[in-house]
Amino acid sequence: MRRATSGVLRFWIVPVTLVLWELLTRMTESPFFPPPSRIVGQFYDMWLSGPVSQLLLTDSALDTFGPSLGRLLAGWTIAGVLGIALGVALGRIRGLAEYTDPVLQFLRALPPPLLVPIFFVLFKIGTPTQLAVIVFGVIWPVLVNTTDGVRAVDKGFLETARVFQFSRYDILRRVILPSAMPKIFAGLRLSLSLALILMVVSELVGSNSGIGYSLLYAQQSYDYAGVWAHIVLLGVLGLLFNALFLVAEGRVLSWHANARRNV
Amino acid sequence: MLELVDLSHTYGSYRAIDRVNLKVAQGEVVCIVGPSGCGKSTLLRSIAGLIKPTGGTVLLDGKPVDGSPENLAVVFQDYSRSLYPWMSALANVGLPLRRRGLDRKRRDAAAMAALEQVGLAGAAAKFPWEMSGGMQQRVSIARALAYQPKLLLMDEPFGSVDAQTREELEDLTLRVCAHHGMTILLITHDVDESVYVGDRVVVLSKAPGTVVGDLTVQLPGPRDQIHTRELDAFVRLRAEVGRLVRGMTPHRNGVETR
Amino acid sequence: MPKVNGASLLRGLIGTAGLLVVLEAAGRLGAWDTERLPLVSTVLLRAGELLTDPEFLVSARSSLTTWALALLVTIAIAVPAGLLLGMVKPAEVAVRPLIEFLRPIPSVALIPLVILLYSETTHMRITVAVYAALWPVLINTIYGVRDVDPLAKETLRSFGFGPGSVAYRVVLPGAAPFIATGIRLAASVAIVLVVTSELIAGGIEGIGVYITIAQSGNRLDLMIGATILVGLFGILVNALLVAGENRLFRWHRARAGAAT
Structure with missing residues (x-):
């Protein structure tokens, strides 16, 4: 109970900031800085005034969020699978990492947004381009963390597996991967937040659907409250993804948190 | 059944064992x-x-290893690096039996029987980090027993x-x-x-x-x-x-x- | 990252050379239409030529200036803020929720708004880059201040030094390795955000703008060449900053076993 109250108290700055912001924007009346109440109103009108059967989401919300989130999750999933597979290979196959390191370091250093126009010329506008950008941009944290995690498997775990003659598949599936999982999850979490950013970038640079496109549309119609609502929406999505991911991670890696606490 | 003939091993210039002969x-x-x-x-x-080993041979039933x-099973000193913390006691004991070609049900039964022998029938679902050191080492012993x-x-x-x-x-x-x-x-x-x-x-x-x-x-x-x-x-x-x-x-x- | 020594460096060179040769051969043997996607050798040649191309250099200089200014502004804001939040625990507790709410907002989402706010494109680009680069410096500074040995602080305080003096003499040097790491991360982030805002918001100069112009002419060779140069610049900056950190903070690495 006391923890709950102190948890709420911890966030006192949020309402205080909102109230100050509201007062300030009402006083200055700058068109670029609409009061938060108007932003929230716009947010509600655009996306949250729908029927209960659609979880209150409006048709416009479904049409806008659907393609964006679809691309984001698809890109993230592909990057996750590829990143884990390549990371395991790099971490377990002796010498492979050394041969490929400079190339990987170089690819990692390329700013993913610059690839948007390149992929446009190659694949033309549309989902393949956006997926390619997201996959290329977010694969690195997974790849690097998987390589590290797979390399750092405790020698004792591997010796046990050797003594009991586990098959190569079992060693990978039941010893190496679970042992590297905490690191892999850390990579996946970072990738998820990057995927949100790249989703927006790819939709801003050239797209005809999605949240980024809708944001650009609001800007071009001088709908300032609308622009702010999009920014708030992206922040909320970022928080939401992170929270969902942490819940999932807590379930999958409960052994890890507990094992560390008990040591 | 086990025979060591002139078994020697050196790490770099350090001689750890020198011509050990033993028959068991x-x-x-x-x-x-x-x-x-x-x-x-x-x-x-x-x-x-x-x-x-850098020298000599290990013979098991007359054949070089x-x-x-x-x-062959091993119970290691450091159970925390030998039991897998992401698996229950039962799964830890049953895992090596996958190699024996047993199905899931028979693996679990064999693992359960081994846990019973070490007095841990009630802790089969527990994870290593939920157990004391002594219990964890019992699980290690059970794993070796189940492996027969x-x-x-x-x-x-x-x-x-x-x-x-x-x-x-x-x-x-x-x-x-x-x-x-x-x-x-x-x-x-x-x-x-x-x-x-x-x-x-x-x-x-x-x-x-x-x-x-x-x-x-x-x-x-x-x-x-x-x-x-x-x-x-x-x-x-x-x-x-x-x-x-x-x-x-x-x-x-x-x-x-x- | 594998440890760098002679053998691994050689293997890396072999791997890189091997990949380039394979790609070049595949292109020449007709694995793809080289009219659309140019050969590796063409792209590399173009990247080299860009370094002496006056038009590209004007754009590169503009991006470089924006990046440097953005990094300076980031440091000027984030380091003092981080020191304050790190030293005054109640302030950090109070502001933490705001940070947690603001941090997930993708900086690029601000571009459409910031375009409207600034008539000067450089200011707009700097704002976007600073918003993204701020966080690693801020968080690392707070973390670094926490890491400073409280005994050192107490010692100085007991000699009658004021809080400002303590901050300057003990906290800042103690937190410096962490701040340096934050700045290194921020430098990479700022590169990405500068070129991204050039790409999205357009303008007259900047590598992002250069690439947009090349795109309208379907010049993939120039686009890829410029992108390669940006990537190499990122690697160079990172390597220089890592070398600087290793040099300045050897004592820290020896003590903490290095945190990245």
């Missing part, structure tokens, strides 16, 4: 004891196929638990292994333990380790933590092994050597 018969419980740094672990790891031999190896290697298996748990685990090991008729090679630095658990005690010298003593332990069974340790024969054997471990000349008063 089927069903024997042999304790290898020696001062710290006498290459005991190197010896065990060579037999388990975890390292390739290359890689980890089948029908012909040769069981134990590397300082009771070195990381408290004294009382240690005695319990010694008795448990003697009981279940006699029941299975397993051949055991147990490595320890504890002179008392070697005499109490072993049918035979092999003493290694300081590095480079070589065999400096090989004593037969003749104590009336079943052994008992209080009475066995009071017996004159036990006391004499213990003193003899202790002298050998410290590199002193043995007395050989009434102690049978081989």
Whole structure:
């Protein structure tokens, strides 16, 4: 109970900031800085005034969020699978990492947004381009963390597996991967937040659907409250993804948190 | 069943063991004891196929060992690095049985039976980090039992638990292994333990380790933590092994050597 | 990252050379239409030529200036803020929720708004880059201040030094390795955000703008060449900053076993 109250108290700055912001924007009346109440109103009108059967989401919300989130999750999933597979290979196959390191370091250093126009010329506008950008941009944290995690498997775990003659598949599936999982999850979490950013970038640079496109549309119609609502929406999505991911991670890696606490 | 011929191993310029010769018969419980740094672990790891010895051979049932031999299990000292923390006790015990071609149901049944033998039937669903050190080492022993190896290697298996748990685990090991008729090679630095658990005690010298003593332990069974340790024969054997471990000349008063 | 030594460096060179040769051969043997996607050699040649191309250099200089200014502004804001939040625990507790709410907002989402706010494109680009680069410096500074040995602080305080003096003499040097790490991360982030805002918001100069112009002419060779140069610049900056950190903070690495 006391923890709950102190948890709420911890966030006192949020309402205080909102109230100050509201007062300030009402006083200055700058068109670029609409009061938060108007932003929230716009947010509600655009996306949250729908029927209960659609979880209150409006048709416009479904049409806008659907393609964006679809691309984001698809890109993230592909990057996750590829990143884990390549990371395991790099971490377990002796010498492979050394041969490929400079190339990987170089690819990692390329700013993913610059690839948007390149992929446009190659694949033309549309989902393949956006997926390619997201996959290329977010694969690195997974790849690097998987390589590290797979390399750092405790020698004792591997010796046990050797003594009991586990098959190569079992060693990978039941010893190496679970042992590297905490690191892999850390990579996946970072990738998820990057995927949100790249989703927006790819939709801003050239797209005809999605949240980024809708944001650009609001800007071009001088709908300032609308622009702010999009920014708030992206922040909320970022928080939401992170929270969902942490819940999932807590379930999958409960052994890890507990094992560390008990040591 | 196990024969070591001139087994030697050097790490760089450091000679860990030097021409160790040893024969272990089927069903024997042999304790290898020696001062710290006498290459005991190197010896065990060579037999388990975890390292390739730089000289000599390990013969198992007359065949030279290359890689980890089948029908061999190891109980490691450090259970926290040998039990997988992401699996329950039951899953840990059952995992090696996948190699035996058993289906899930029969694996679980065999793992459960092994856990029962070590007195952990009630803790099958627990994870290693939910258990005390002694319990975790019991799970390790259960895993070795379920695997039904012909040769069981134990590397300082009771070195990381408290004294009382240690005695319990010694008795448990003697009981279940006699029941299975397993051949055991147990490595320890504890002179008392070697005499109490072993049918035979092999003493290694300081590095480079070589065999400096090989004593037969003749104590009336079943052994008992209080009475066995009071017996004159036990006391004499213990003193003899202790002298050998410290590199002193043995007395050989009434102690049978081989 | 594998440890760098002679052998691994050689292997890396072999791997890189091997990949380039394979790609070049595949292109020449007709694995793809080289009219659309140019050969590796063409792209590399173009990247080299860009370094002496006056038009590209004007754009590169503009991006470089924006990046440097953005990094300076980031440091000027984030380091003092981090020191304050790190030293005054109640302030950090109070502001934490705001940070947690603001941090997930993608900086690029601000571009459409910021375009409207600034008539000067450089200011707009700097704002976007600073918003993204701020966080690693801020968080690392707070973390670094926490890591400073409290005994050192107490010692100085007991000699009658004021809080400003303590901050300057003990906290700042103690937190410096962490701040340096934050700045290194921020430098990479700022590169990405500068070129991204050039790409999205357009303008007259800047590598992002250069690439947009090349795109309208379907000049993939120039686009890829410029992108390669940006990537190499990122690697160079990172390597220089790592070398600087290793040099300045050897004491820290020896003590903490290095945190990245």
